[in-house]
Amino acid sequence: xxxxxxxxxxxxxxxxxxxxxxxxxxxxxxxxxxxxxxxxxxxxxxxxxxxxxxxxxxxxxxxxxxxxxxxxxxxxxxxxxxxxxxxxxxxxxxxxxxxxxxxxxxxxxxxxxxxxxxxxxxxxxxxxxxxxxxxxxxxxxxxxxxxxxxxxxxxxxxxxxxxxxxxxxxxxxxxxxxxxxxxxxxxxxxxxxxxxxxxxxxxxxxxxxxxxxxxxxxxxxxxxxxxxxxxxxxxxxxxxxxxxxxxxxxxxxxxxxxxxxxxxxxxxxxxxxxxxxxxxxxxxxxxxxxxxxxxxxxxxxxxxxxxxxxxxxxxxxxxxxxxxxxxxxxxxxxxxxxxxxxxxxxxxxxxxxxxxxxxxxxxxxxxxxxxxxxxxxxxxxxxxxxxxxxxxxxxxxxxxxxxxxxxxxxxxxxxxxxxxxxxxxxxxxxxxxxxxxxxxxxxxxxxxxxxxxxxxxxxxxxxxxxxxxxxxxxxxxxxxxxxxxxxxxxxxxxxxxxxxx
Amino acid sequence: xxxxxxxxxxxxxxxxxxxxxxxxxxxxxxxxxxxxxxxxxxxxxxxxxxxxxxxxxxxxxxxxxxxxxxxxxxxxxxxxxxxxxxxxxxxxxxxxxx
Numbered sequence: 001x002x003x004x005x006x007x008x009x010x011x012x013x014x015x016x017x018x019x020x021x022x023x024x025x026x027x028x029x030x031x032x033x034x035x036x037x038x039x040x041x042x043x044x045x046x047x048x049x050x051x052x053x054x055x056x057x058x059x060x061x062x063x064x065x066x067x068x069x070x071x072x073x074x075x076x077x078x079x080x081x082x083x084x085x086x087x088x089x090x091x092x093x094x095x096x097x098x099x100x101x102x103x104x105x106x107x108x109x110x111x112x113x114x115x116x117x118x119x120x121x122x123x124x125x126x127x128x129x130x131x132x133x134x135x136x137x138x139x140x141x142x143x144x145x146x147x148x149x150x151x152x153x154x155x156x157x158x159x160x161x162x163x164x165x166x167x168x169x170x171x172x173x174x175x176x177x178x179x180x181x182x183x184x185x186x187x188x189x190x191x192x193x194x195x196x197x198x199x200x201x202x203x204x205x206x207x208x209x210x211x212x213x214x215x216x217x218x219x220x221x222x223x224x225x226x227x228x229x230x231x232x233x234x235x236x237x238x239x240x241x242x243x244x245x246x247x248x249x250x251x252x253x254x255x256x257x258x259x260x261x262x263x264x265x266x267x268x269x270x271x272x273x274x275x276x277x278x279x280x281x282x283x284x285x286x287x288x289x290x291x292x293x294x295x296x297x298x299x300x301x302x303x304x305x306x307x308x309x310x311x312x313x314x315x316x317x318x319x320x321x322x323x324x325x326x327x328x329x330x331x332x333x334x335x336x337x338x339x340x341x342x343x344x345x346x347x348x349x350x351x352x353x354x355x356x357x358x359x360x361x362x363x364x365x366x367x368x369x370x371x372x373x374x375x376x377x378x379x380x381x382x383x384x385x386x387x388x389x390x391x392x393x394x395x396x397x398x399x400x401x402x403x404x405x406x407x408x409x410x411x412x413x414x415x416x417x418x419x420x421x422x423x424x425x426x427x428x429x430x431x432x433x434x435x436x437x438x439x440x441x442x443x444x445x446x447x448x449x450x451x452x453x454x455x456x457x458x459x460x461x462x463x464x465x466x467x468x469x470x471x472x473x474x475x476x477x478x479x480x481x482x483x484x485x486x487x488x489x490x491x492x493x494x495x496x497x498x499x500x501x
Numbered sequence: 502x503x504x505x506x507x508x509x510x511x512x513x514x515x516x517x518x519x520x521x522x523x524x525x526x527x528x529x530x531x532x533x534x535x536x537x538x539x540x541x542x543x544x545x546x547x548x549x550x551x552x553x554x555x556x557x558x559x560x561x562x563x564x565x566x567x568x569x570x571x572x573x574x575x576x577x578x579x580x581x582x583x584x585x586x587x588x589x590x591x592x593x594x595x596x597x598x599x
Contacts, residue, residue: 107577200557214556243563244556313540324517331518333592335581347593352520359519365529368513369536372505375516385543387553392546394554427535443557469557 008033009170013079013227016173020063020078027060027067027078031122034080038124038171041501046146047156047166049085050093051125056080063120075230075254077120082166082175085126086133087218088207089113096209097129097141097159100330100337100358110207111239112176112218119234124172127162131360132327133183133211135159136412136432139423140362147419148191150459150498154416157187157432163221164191169501174231175221180212181315182412182436184219185448189411189462192450192494194228194479195221197436199469200443201246204239212322213244215315215440223495225449225479229257232472248470256473260480263297267478268404272308273435278413281454285461286410289451292485293408293478303400303407307392308438314389315437316430317373317382324370327363330355365426390441397442401468406478409435411448411462435464444468447475449483450494460494505534 008030011019019025035053042048063078088094088106090113095101109117116123130140138146138161148156149168156165160177164187167175177184179197188195196219203218210216220231236250269290274283294300332338332354333347340353359367373382400407412432422428439446444466451463463482467474487493510530514521521529575588584591 104581107573107580240563240565244558244560246558310543310545313542316536316540317543328518332583334590336583338583341584341593343593345593347595348518349520350593352515352518355518356520356522361529364514364519364521364525365532365536367517367519368510368529369533371513371517372533372537381544381547382540384553385545385547386540387555388546388549388551389543390554391551394557426532427539430536441554441557 009037011173012224013076013173013222013230016079017076021067021073023067027063027122028057030078031056031060031080031124034124034172041169042171044147044152044501045149045165045169045171046144047082047127047162047169047171048125049095049128049143049162052092052123055092056122056124059117059120059122063122066120074119074234076174076234078122079174080122080124080172081116082125082127082163082172083113083116083123084129084160084163084176084178086129086178086209087113087176089123089126092126094126095143096133097131097143098358098360098363099142100354102337104336108207111204111241112235113207115235121174121234127160127166127175129162130159131363132209132323133159133178133180134323134362134366136182136186136429137419137422138162139419140360142360145419148416149501150191150416154418154459155190157190157416159183160187160221164188164193164195167191167193167221167223168495168498173223174227176218176235177221178208178216178218179440180215180319181440182433184221185436185446185462185464186412186432188221188448190416190460192460192498193221193223194225194447194449195219196228196232196447196472196475197439197445198232198236198472199246199445201244202236202250202445202472204242204245206239206241210326212319213326214322215319223493225260225476225483226257229253229476246470251470251473253473253476256476257480260477260484262293262478262481265298265406265478266301266404267293267298268301268303268400268407270303270305270308270400270407270409272305273409277431277434278410279415279454281456282410282414282461285452285454286463289463289482290408292482296481296485301404303403305396305400307389307396310389311393311438311441312430312434314386315433315441316369317386318390318441320366320370321373321383322370324367324374327367330358362426393438394442397438397444397468406474407466409464409466411435411464415454415457415459415461439466445472445475447479449479451482451486452494453497505530505537
């Protein structure tokens with residue numbers, strides 16, 4: 001690999017866009033550099049399920065031609081991106097990490113896909129994920145696990161582990177994730193990258209394969225806060241094709257990312273986000289982050305949110321309940337896998353045989369758990385109570401945001417754990433989402449960004465910032481200030497400490 | 502609070518249209534029992550007079566203008582079908598033998 005290609009893959013998205021717009025680099029050069037990087041390292045990392053070489057180069061050529069014609073390019077034109085394989089892409093396979101959709105070629109684009117294409121973003125391919133976004137390690141993919149670029153024997157987080165790994169491996173400067181219980185933020189945390197779950201309804205869910213519809217939210221992943229903001233602005237905004245899409249202007253996230261500050265802000269620390277499940281090095285880096293916020297002029301307020309202790313339990317009733325209903329569409333009739341149709345079996349038998357063959361263990365567990373929680377006799381005790389917990393969590397957040405502008409916490413209780421360690425221990429796996437779930441249940445916005453390496457294992461720790469609904473800009477204002485202060489302290493971005501692949 | 506038996510897992514699997522194998526019934530029975538034992542904590546609030554929240558946004562019905570707009574062609578709509586015939590989805594027999 002030539003030096004210029006090595007340099008290209010280490011540029012930020014903002015820098016790439018600027019160089020493409022000025023003519024210093026062509027979009028084709030940038031795309032070729034990233035495709036070469038994927039060729040060189042993805043056999044080891046396995047971030048991608050599908051690389052769309054021809055489509056990416058065609059999109060890059062189109063951007064270069066527009067520039068040659070003198071057209072004004074958008075703020076991310078010519079920048080490569082890795083797209084989570086949960087968004088439909090016309091003519092390009094979309095599997096959701098499941099055997100049940102192996103080989104499915106969608107006949108339409110998701111709104112997020114469409115907006116990326118319209119913005120001149122170059123989609124390199126589709127990234128690996130836990131099947132139907134159910135998991136915290138990407139081990140539940142039907143197509144094999146993804147390695148964490150910091151240590152390939154460890155998990156890159158999940159469900160969006162392909163997206164986070166592609167960023168940390170310099171295969172792409174931008175990626176898209178989806179976050180139902182933490183699937184953008186937890187992968188960002190364990191890979192030393194940045195991930196944002198926007199306010200629920202901020203980014204269209206049209207063309208995003210549904211897992212838990214009242215919780216699912218797509219969002220931006222990047223290596224810097226500003227890059228995440230630029231991507232946020234491209235994909236967010238009202239979409240008439242999604243009935244839960246918010247019809248209001250996108251919060252000014254880019255402006256906030258360019259003007260990072262916490263001076264005079266009130267920052268909340270929630271008592272419930274600590275305890276026995278938290279690794280010492282994670283709590284140490286979190287405490288240092290809180291000290292940094294004080295040094296930067298923030299006032300830190302301790303908060304009590306007692307209902308958060310029930311968040312994990314409520315989530316693992318609500319999400320499986322919604323998924324058991326959403327996944328009923330995989331019935332082997334209109335698309336996807338069909339097994340056992342030998343002319344003698346009924347449609348119902350074929351459906352049951354197909355779902356047995358096409359779904360992995362975690363999907364089966366959650367579909368059955370949801371079926372159980374929604375069955376008569378158990379509904380009030382489980383699903384009904386979980387919905388009450390959800391109200392209490394919303395109220396705890398409302399009370400908290402009367403006192404503070406943002407809340408901070410560790411993103412996830414531990415650093416990246418070894419592949420295999422929790423693969424067949426669902427409760428241990430679920431604990432990864434302890435700090436991220438309350439935000440999904442309440443529908444507000446949150447970011448994870450790197451805050452150091454845990455001293456005991458040298459692996460990245462994430463700082464979570466939580467803001468009220470539709471105040472996504474606060475994440476970027478605080479995130480940019482924290483990021484700048486840390487980079488100054490470390491002398492370089494955290495990711496530069498990752499071993500070369 | 503409950504314990505999930507192998508028979509209950511078999512019942513749930515039938516409801517969920519999953520043709521589980523015998524060894525899966527044992528494996529999932531233990532795991533579902535653990536999970537339900539842990540999440541049953543939500544029942545702590547069962548007696549509280551709290552309205553349920555089903556969705557983070559107040560949901561209203563969203564209508565669009567009743568106008569023809571581009572949509573998938575029959576070929577596109579059928580492009581992922583496991584089987585098709587006469588421009589329709591071809592499905593196995595709806596009624597079983599019994």
